[in-house]
Structures are given as structure tokens and as C-alpha cells.
Amino acid sequence: MDKSNVLIIVTVISLFVSLFLALFLVTVKTKYKTSNSLFALFLIIISMDICEPLISSLFDRPSNLGMLRNTCAFLQIPVFYLYVLSVCYSDFRVKPIHLLHLLPFLIANVVLLPHFYMVDIASKINFIINRQSSLELKFNHILIHIQIITYIIAVFMILKKTKKLYLENYAGTSINSYRWLLQFTVVLAVLYLIALFKNIFKFSDYPYISDWIKIGLIVFQLFMVCWYLFKALNNPGLFRSVDSKLQLVSDIVLEEKKNNPQTTENEEEFNAEVMKLKKYMTEEKPFLNPSLTIQDVSNGTEIPVRELSVLINHKLGQHFYDFINSYRIENAMDILKDATKNKLTVLEILYEVGFNSKSSFNTAFKKHTGATPTFYRKSL
CATH class of the missing domain: 1.20.1070 (Rhopdopsin 7-helix transmembrane proteins)
Incomplete structure (x- = not known):
């Protein structure tokens, strides 16, 4: 041919x-x-x-x-x-x-x-x-x-x-x-x-x-x-689009510096917002929602989205994604340590703490603890 x-x-x-x-x-x-x-x-x-x-x-x-x-x-x-x-x-x-x-x-x-x-x-x-x-x-x-x-x-x-x-x-x-x-x-x-x-x-x-x-x-x-x-x-639900009107935190911070160059950071106000946020996260456990957004947390804490975004992504030095996952992993670690829940599989645990993907859970768990969930459970 x-x-x-x-x-x-x-x-x-x-x-x-x-x-x-x-x-x-x-x-x-x-x-x-x-x-x-x-x-x-x-x-x-x-x-x-x-x-x-x-x-x-x-x-x-x-x-x-x-x-x-x-x-x-x-x-x-x-x-x-x-x-x-x-x-x-x-x-x-x-x-x-x-x-x-x-x-x-x-x-x-x-x-x-x-x-x-x-x-x-x-x-x-x-x-x-x-x-x-x-x-x-x-x-x-x-x-x-x-x-x-x-x-x-x-x-x-x-x-x-x-x-x-x-x-x-x-x-x-x-x-x-x-x-x-x-x-x-x-x-x-x-x-x-x-x-x-x-x-x-x-x-x-x-x-x-x-x-x-x-x-x-x-x-x-x-x-x-x-x-x-x-x-x-x-994977019909694979893509989850973002709103194009959202601003990057780096742009928000730059904009604030331009508009208020003399503004100094209020340490007391910062600590109060951090305490309020952490209290909400531990008491209400919003991270159990696998589709959680920063708008949801803003509604729960009554901290404006813009301020909350700067607080988490800039001042705390964590992406919102990693910030929420850290609470999910801490919750997963507590479940793995709980002897009364040793019959729960890793798959059941990841769904219970707010993940809906095994690969994402394993990646986040290893990033947070340095070990896989299975290895962590065996080492206890």
C-alpha cells in the first residue's frame, strides 16, 4: 500500500x-x-x-x-x-x-x-x-x-x-x-x-x-x-468553573496598598478574626461539605469575602484549599486513631471528612502528615 x-x-x-x-x-x-x-x-x-x-x-x-x-x-x-x-x-x-x-x-x-x-x-x-x-x-x-x-x-x-x-x-x-x-x-x-x-x-x-x-x-x-x-x-462533573469576577489575593493586597499606603495592620483585629475563624471551623465543621467555598465560610463567620480571602490566603500563608483540607485531614487522623472506628475503610473515612476523591485525599494526607492514610493507621 x-x-x-x-x-x-x-x-x-x-x-x-x-x-x-x-x-x-x-x-x-x-x-x-x-x-x-x-x-x-x-x-x-x-x-x-x-x-x-x-x-x-x-x-x-x-x-x-x-x-x-x-x-x-x-x-x-x-x-x-x-x-x-x-x-x-x-x-x-x-x-x-x-x-x-x-x-x-x-x-x-x-x-x-x-x-x-x-x-x-x-x-x-x-x-x-x-x-x-x-x-x-x-x-x-x-x-x-x-x-x-x-x-x-x-x-x-x-x-x-x-x-x-x-x-x-x-x-x-x-x-x-x-x-x-x-x-x-x-x-x-x-x-x-x-x-x-x-x-x-x-x-x-x-x-x-x-x-x-x-x-x-x-x-x-x-x-x-x-x-x-x-x-x-x-467524568461529567470533573470541571468546576470559577467566577471570572474573582480577584487574586495578590491583586487585592496590591490594590489596598495603593489606595491606603499609610494603613498599618491592626494586630488585635487580625487575632480576633483568626480566633473567630478557627472557632467556626472547629465548632461548625463546615469542611465536611465537599463543595465548600470561601463564600460559604464568609456567610458562616460574617467576615466579608474579600477580608476573609486576604486573611487566609495572605496573612495565614495558606491557600483556602489547603486551609480547609488541613481540617479535613486532622479530622481523618482522629478517626484513624479511634479504636471504635477501626472497621471503617479509608474510602469511608475520606467521604466522611469532606473529600470525594481518593487521590485528592491521599495527596493531602501525605502532604500534611508525610505518610499515606493506610501507613499512618498501621503505625498507630
Whole structure:
């Protein structure tokens, strides 16, 4: 079987799977409709890109529609960027301002107007034959690589900020979602890096190498999408979005210093708030709620959210996430020490103290005690 046949077979399989998954995402009933729709759109745009070998085998002439399909590659990473925003922020909505993400796509097509879109078929063929010396295509390839690098960096920055906001304001176990969304972004970045090398060979004296890399990319892309969707669909509650209006504590502290540069910290007031907070935590045990947020603690202590966030995340030097987990672990340690409860399994204990994930419980327990729950129980 020659290279062209392999490429077409792999393309057809990848197209079928990607489009089937896209159809499933837009039809399935879920509260994550926006996220699902954006990821489905991402899959459709990728499908338009990878179907090039199939289109080339069916049509031997370049066309405006075919070139427009090629430039749709400029829409891939912006749509993924919007998808990440929709996953990370609970109040995300698609707005008219997001149309600005179309600019690279529009620029790429405007550049092609004089020497491709507005010429006859013979000129189009000549344009494609001499593509290695085409300034327009070289410009577009440089533009798309700049776009990819910019958006990938932006996605990493969003994930970093969202994770920090989550740690400062929530005490659930959904922090794992950001870790594997980060992993997916890293894999996607690698995919685009490989595509960069493919394009370099495309404009070199060894275009056949580009074709073999394309086959590998299509297969890699197919497995990547299937892995991501398998993970997401098997964990429908994995993502717990944060409110985009939340501020990082570092920004709050900086803002307060700017507004009140002469303000000195009141030690008595600080100690009173700490005592009030600790009393509430030990008496009311809010940490037993696996979905506890800083707003819940604020309501219980009657300390404003902003002040409470600064108190825990800045003055006490702990993320809210770790602060709450420390109480959960202390409670778990008491249960493990209690001889009357030695029949309780570790799984039963973690649910009882407010965790809903064994991996999160083990990680937090080892961070707090230096040992796993099982080893700790045996050592008593």
C-alpha cells in the first residue's frame, strides 16, 4: 500500500470519528452546552483541515472554496482558547467582542485576494505550483505560527490564574481538572510544534517528508481527541468553573496598598478574626461539605469575602484549599486513631471528612502528615 492510500484511509477514519464526536457533543443534554458546542466546533474545524488529502484525491484543480478551507486553520486555536475560557469560568458567554479572534483568518484571506481569489483558474494553478516562492503563503505560514504561539501562551496563563483562583476560593477536589486540561494543552502544543516542522519541509526540497509527518499528525490528533473526550465524558462533573469576577489575593493586597499606603495592620483585629475563624471551623465543621467555598465560610463567620480571602490566603500563608483540607485531614487522623472506628475503610473515612476523591485525599494526607492514610493507621 503506497503513501497516498495510507493517507486517505487514515484521513477517512479520523474524519468519521471527529465528526461523530462533534455531533454527539452538540446533541447530548448537558448543562455544559457552551463548552460542548465550542469543542464540537474545534473538532469540525480540525476535520476541515485534515480532509485535505481526501479533497486533493477528488478534485485536481485549486479553487476559492479549497483555499478558504485551508485558511480555516486560523480558526482552530482561537476556538480552543474560547473553549478553555468556557471551561474555566462559570460566567463565560460568547459575546460580539469575541469576533476579534477572526482577525488572523480575515487577514490571511485578504492577503490572498489579488493573486488567488480574484484570478482565473490558470493563474490559480500557477500560484500553487510556485507556492514555495509565494510571498502570500509564506506570510500566512508565519502569521499562523505567531498566532499559535500567542494563543498557547494565553491558554497557559488562563489555566495558571484559574488554578490559583480555585485554590484561593474553593475547597472541592476539582483541582485535578485543571491539571489534565493543562496536560491536554501541552499535548496540543506539541501537536502544533510538529505541524510547524511539517510546514518547514513543505516549503523545502523534501516535500514528501511533510506528507509522512501529516499521516502521523492525523493519527496522533485522532488519539488525542478520543483520549480527551473519553476523560471528559466519563467524568461529567470533573470541571468546576470559577467566577471570572474573582480577584487574586495578590491583586487585592496590591490594590489596598495603593489606595491606603499609610494603613498599618491592626494586630488585635487580625487575632480576633483568626480566633473567630478557627472557632467556626472547629465548632461548625463546615469542611465536611465537599463543595465548600470561601463564600460559604464568609456567610458562616460574617467576615466579608474579600477580608476573609486576604486573611487566609495572605496573612495565614495558606491557600483556602489547603486551609480547609488541613481540617479535613486532622479530622481523618482522629478517626484513624479511634479504636471504635477501626472497621471503617479509608474510602469511608475520606467521604466522611469532606473529600470525594481518593487521590485528592491521599495527596493531602501525605502532604500534611508525610505518610499515606493506610501507613499512618498501621503505625498507630
